[in-house]
Amino acid sequence: MTELPADGRELRRVRRRGPWPRELLYRPTVTDSAAVRLATFNVLHGRPLLDDGRPVPGSDPVGVRPLVDAVAALDADVVALQELDRFQERSGRADQARAAAEATGAADWRYASAFHARSRPGRSWVRDRSEPGLRVYGPAGTGHDGEVPSHGIALLSRLPVLEWRARRFGAPPLAVPLPVSGRSGLTVIRDHPRVALAAVLRGRRGPFTAVALHLSFVPGWNVRQLLAVPGWIADLPRPHVLLGDFNLMGAIPTATLRAAGLLARSSAPGPTWRRSARVRTFPSHRPLAQLDHVLTAGLGPQPPTAVRAPRMPVSDHRPVLVELAL
DSSP states (O other): OEEOOTTOOEEEEOOOOSOOOGGGSEEEEOTTOOEEEEEEEEOGGGOBBOTTSOBOSOOSOOOSHHHHHHHHHHOOSEEEEEEEEESOGGGTTOBHHHHHHHHHTOSEEEEEEEEEEEOOTTSOOEEOTTSOSOOEEOSTTSBBOOOOOEEEEEEEESSOEEEEEEEEEOOOSOEEEEEOTTOSSEEEEEOOOEEEEEEEEEOSSSEEEEEEEEOOSSTTHHHHHHHHHHHHTTTSOSSEEEEEEOSOOTTHHHHHHHHHHHHHOOSSOOOOEEEOOOOOOBSTTSOOBOOEEEEEESSOSOOOSEEEOOOOSBOSSOOEEEEEEO
């Protein structure tokens, strides 16, 4: 269904199932625009939550449909997803990245495993020593095709992908107390390895690089991981766009990258990192802080044309959506 309002914009109706926010039901599109819609979403392996932020009661595995519908409702050209399961019992043994890619029409996608292990209710992960930590999976005929259960991140794209790249960050040596959905007080948790997944995309204005990230929740360790990213993608085309759950609040990520750039800069000025979204994302039922970010370098000071962080029926995070001229 297409409607033409008085200002000449085309409104494309997006038909989705579920209690989606009203702003996701219609997507504004400007004719001949170079705007690319990008999203990042920590999906908590598709786990539904109640209105007060507690997990939905029950021990049965969560099917893939709530996750798929939530990601498809974002209607983004490029989507970074964190906390995805692959072949886990708790999520119905689904390949969540593949299911989300098929539902969103992403012709190219990759899933990178942070670690291979089985999730056990009420217990820590049970590691599988038969697989290395980092494997990259994708459409048929690309990447690895093993079936060992794992947990990781994904990057989905409707735009043509020219190159893929992945790297792994080791686990920090410290455990820290954190709030956990469904538990009172703080729980001492030891973090796991993390991964970054980069793609060179053919944008509407030329090639650019998008990076999906999920950084450690251990203070200082997440800063160290973030600082490693610009050098890792320095040889890839700009603009650079970082998308993900950084576990760093507000302006801390941009301030960190800018400070590092000033210290490392000699005579030639480098690109300035900019924060493209200023929205609270966590916890989803009552957001108090922004942990999920979209950062750009080499794009210039132009503001995004749209920024949203709607609440979804799954996850303790809200997604971040922006439209950028790329």
